Amino acid sequence: MTETTTIQEELQARALRALAGGVSSNTRLLNPHLIVDRAEGARLWDVDGTEYIDYLLGQGPNFLGYAPPRVVEKLAAAQKDGIIYAATHRREIEAAERVLSILSWAETMRFGSSSSEMVQAAMRIARQATGRRYIVRFHGHYHGWFDNIQIQSVDGVAGPGSLGQVPDALDPTITISWNDPAAFQKLIQERGDEIAGVIMEPMMLNAGAIEPRPGYLETVRELTAKHGIVLIFDETISGFRVGLGGAAERFGVFPDLAVYGKAMAAGWPCAALVGKRDLFTEVATGRLTHAGTFNGNVVATTAVLASLDELEDRSAYSRIEQVGSELMRGLGELASQHGLPLKIQGLPMAFHLRFDEENDVVTSYDQILALDASRYSAFARRLIESGVWVAYRGIWYVSAAHTSFDVDETLQRIEPVVAAAAQNL
Numbered sequence: 001m002t003e004t005t006t007i008q009e010e011l012q013a014r015a016l017r018a019l020a021g022g023v024s025s026n027t028r029l030l031n032p033h034l035i036v037d038r039a040e041g042a043r044l045w046d047v048d049g050t051e052y053i054d055y056l057l058g059q060g061p062n063f064l065g066y067a068p069p070r071v072v073e074k075l076a077a078a079q080k081d082g083i084i085y086a087a088t089h090r091r092e093i094e095a096a097e098r099v100l101s102i103l104s105w106a107e108t109m110r111f112g113s114s115s116s117e118m119v120q121a122a123m124r125i126a127r128q129a130t131g132r133r134y135i136v137r138f139h140g141h142y143h144g145w146f147d148n149i150q151i152q153s154v155d156g157v158a159g160p161g162s163l164g165q166v167p168d169a170l171d172p173t174i175t176i177s178w179n180d181p182a183a184f185q186k187l188i189q190e191r192g193d194e195i196a197g198v199i200m201e202p203m204m205l206n207a208g209a210i211e212p213r214p215g216y217l218e219t220v221r222e223l224t225a226k227h228g229i230v231l232i233f234d235e236t237i238s239g240f241r242v243g244l245g246g247a248a249e250r251f252g253v254f255p256d257l258a259v260y261g262k263a264m265a266a267g268w269p270c271a272a273l274v275g276k277r278d279l280f281t282e283v284a285t286g287r288l289t290h291a292g293t294f295n296g297n298v299v300a301t302t303a304v305l306a307s308l309d310e311l312e313d314r315s316a317y318s319r320i321e322q323v324g325s326e327l328m329r330g331l332g333e334l335a336s337q338h339g340l341p342l343k344i345q346g347l348p349m350a351f352h353l354r355f356d357e358e359n360d361v362v363t364s365y366d367q368i369l370a371l372d373a374s375r376y377s378a379f380a381r382r383l384i385e386s387g388v389w390v391a392y393r394g395i396w397y398v399s400a401a402h403t404s405f406d407v408d409e410t411l412q413r414i415e416p417v418v419a420a421a422a423q424n425l
């Protein structure tokens with residue numbers, strides 16, 4: 001090591017040796033240069049002491065901000081009772097009851113540790129309940145990294161998304177364009193009797209922030225009900241974020257099953273599959289396997305309860321709407337002052353930025369695929385270097401810990417980056 005080696009560089013070298021690619025999840029591969037020391041509220045600090053205002057929220061979970069004091073206190077107390085018993089416990093029952101009381105359309109549920117696995121359970125239930133084989137899913141929607149669901153769409157064709165993936169694991173899925181009612185109607189007309197389930201992000205958030213077109217979710221709901229198909233909403237990002245009742249409540253369309261994670265448990269690994277009681281009949285008998293050593297553990301379910309304590313009166317949502325709107329507006333003003341084709345789209349709690357000369361608003365994944373993603377990721381890199389921690393893929397999350405003061409400071413940090421980007425047009 002030379003004298004100028006920073007703590008960050010030293011730890012990064014160690015990370016690269018000890019962890020494949022220096023990370024524990026491939027979604028972090030793009031950010032290997034940042035080794036985090038700690039985080040609090042809306043800010044995090046790297047090991048060299050540099051401070052960042054955070055709009056990534058750990059890929060979404062820290063919806064209450066980092067280390068929210070009341071949540072931390074409840075978690076510390078709960079873990080003194082032990083963490084996992086291989087048996088049901090009081091907090092688990094209470095957490096399930098609270099989740100179901102919020103999601104009024106749902107009747108029963110199971111907890112899990114990640115959304116990837118809850119998606120697997122949802123597909124298994126849909127296939128068992130209908131006796132059919134196919135799951136319909138949509139280009140650009142992410143449902144976890146497992147063989148039977150991870151895709152990469154090239155020229156409108158969905159293929160395996162990873163090396164080592166069994167290609168025919170995707171065979172019992174059909175991938176079509178989302179937000180296109182005609183495409184959905186055509187598929188259901190032609191193959192409705194073969195389809196077990198339809199899984200979607202009810203608002204596309206993983207690869208862009210696209211709201212459903214008016215009437216789209218209603219059309220999908222009506223046709224799936226008519227053909228006995230299980231409608232599954234993957235609310236991993238939207239759940240407990242775009243409103244207490246998630247996208248289902250926000251858009252007024254209710255599925256048969258839904259997956260929740262991220263914002264539900266204030267940063268703790270906890271996911272849920274909720275839905276209609278009859279769909280869980282064989283889960284309850286044990287003939288349909290859903291399992292997991294860590295499911296519903298004391299800390300995770302305490303995190304759900306503590307999180308809902310903060311969210312249930314809904315005042316956090318109006319604060320986030322206000323602060324997030326200020327940020328969206330401020331970013332828009334900066335872009336137009338400097339003549340930068342930076343487009344901002346989505347909701348105040350989860351929006352998307354992109355460089356786009358063509359469209360003010362995008363309504364399809366094809367329009368996102370057509371963009372030069374490298375231009376935004378270079379911009380994101382500059383933002384991070386200026387103390388604003390964001391994802392390279394364009395999503396910005398706002399938490400209950402962000403304030404107008406954070407927004408003002410963020411815009412100050414961003415202004416020179418926008419000005420420099422405008423110079424290079």
Ligand SMILES: Cc1ncc(COP(=O)(O)O)c(C=O)c1O
Nearest residue numbers: 114115116142143144206236237
């Ligand atoms: C919509 C959606 N579904 C599923 C997943 C997978 O969740 P997990 O990483 O908890 O397995 C994600 C993760 O980002 C997601 O955004």
